[in-house]
Amino acid sequence: MTTFNDREKAFENMYAHDQEMQFRIQARRNRLLGEWAAVRMGLTPEETDAYAKAVVQADFEEAGDEDVIRKLLGDMTQAGVDIAEADVRAALEEQQVAARRQFIEAP
Template sequence: MTIYDEREKMAEQQYVMQIEKAFRVRARRDRLLANWMATLLGRDIERCLEEIIETDFSRGEEGILKKLEHDIGVLGLSDAHDLIREKMHKYLADAVREVEASIGQ
């Protein structure tokens, strides 16, 4: 194996690790959001998680924001957009810390 082969293999491994980390962070963030929503709405956590994951895959983060705005709208909360955006940022930061701690970074 040449030095170029080794570098290529290392670059591929780093890429895979970055993708896996990003996936784990997003999955953890989604779980935290689902827990918050389920508590807020008095719903099942797993069902909330399924809905968030489905929305994330089909419409991305903006889709999650709109879905959660709709769900919270039932409660009559004003400024739901800012509240949800704040929670999404907080839970993303929490997820990054948790995932990095679990992989020792």
């Protein structure tokens, strides 16, 4: 029975680790996405940092990516940037790849 309990504990630990990594990758992706949008809106470096943090916070409003996409589209439209939702979704995917790569390549 001990072997079964050990395996169960190992799987639980692996699942918890995977969930934590997924959360970190998604938070990094959102930060990169915020930086991407800030460049297009012409924000200063200080404003860019604050905006990237705001995008990360926006992801906690509801499950999924729709809250982040809505925020970016609204903010960019308000800033006078002509951008389509498809462009934001494409950037989201690109930043997801970049964020995952950063975690894989991290020492």
